[in-house]
Amino acid sequence: MSAVASDALFDAIAEGAARESTLWAEALLGPATREPLPVFSPLLSEPRFALGIETIYEGYLLHYGRARLFAPADDDIALLLGDALLAHGLVRIAETGSTTAVGDVAALLSLCAQARADGLDGDGAAWAATAALLGRGGLDVARSSLRDERDHGPLERLARTTAGDAPVDVALAAHAARLV
Numbered sequence: 001m002s003a004v005a006s007d008a009l010f011d012a013i014a015e016g017a018a019r020e021s022t023l024w025a026e027a028l029l030g031p032a033t034r035e036p037l038p039v040f041s042p043l044l045s046e047p048r049f050a051l052g053i054e055t056i057y058e059g060y061l062l063h064y065g066r067a068r069l070f071a072p073a074d075d076d077i078a079l080l081l082g083d084a085l086l087a088h089g090l091v092r093i094a095e096t097g098s099t100t101a102v103g104d105v106a107a108l109l110s111l112c113a114q115a116r117a118d119g120l121d122g123d124g125a126a127w128a129a130t131a132a133l134l135g136r137g138g139l140d141v142a143r144s145s146l147r148d149e150r151d152h153g154p155l156e157r158l159a160r161t162t163a164g165d166a167p168v169d170v171a172l173a174a175h176a177a178r179l180v
Helices: 003-020 023-026 045-065 075-094 097-118 123-133 140-149 152-165 163-180
Strands: none
Touching: 003 023, 003 045, 003 075, 003 097, 023 123, 045 075, 045 097, 045 123, 075 097, 097 163, 123 140, 123 152, 123 163, 140 152, 152 163
């Protein structure tokens, strides 16, 4: 993804949130302090999903990490803004017309919430595999390994096989750096 495309993607996330609520606008970091780094969208095989994935991921970071575009005044605002961004991202994925992609994202969020609640590693692998195969299917067996056996290895292998080792390494390192 080019720097111009990345900037436009993050501008769309920031501007959309700011238009929706003054609370979200107040939580928005200034342009100089934002970190508009795409994490999982570089793994996508279809660029049409990029805005949705990065919007959802920004919401996820507001729940579980350090967001790239927002610094809410308190945890309640962070939770609400995170939920709003998750919903907006799902709408953006749905607007592509891929019901499989919507199902993939819903399964991702459920799986990651369970993993986080159980204190398990593996949410990065789940994000990477989902991004790499978004809308294409083939994730069920690997997801069940994390959910049922607490093993994220199959998800990570699937991501690496699909998107390549180097891009997955970059995404997983960026993800790990943003978690709290």
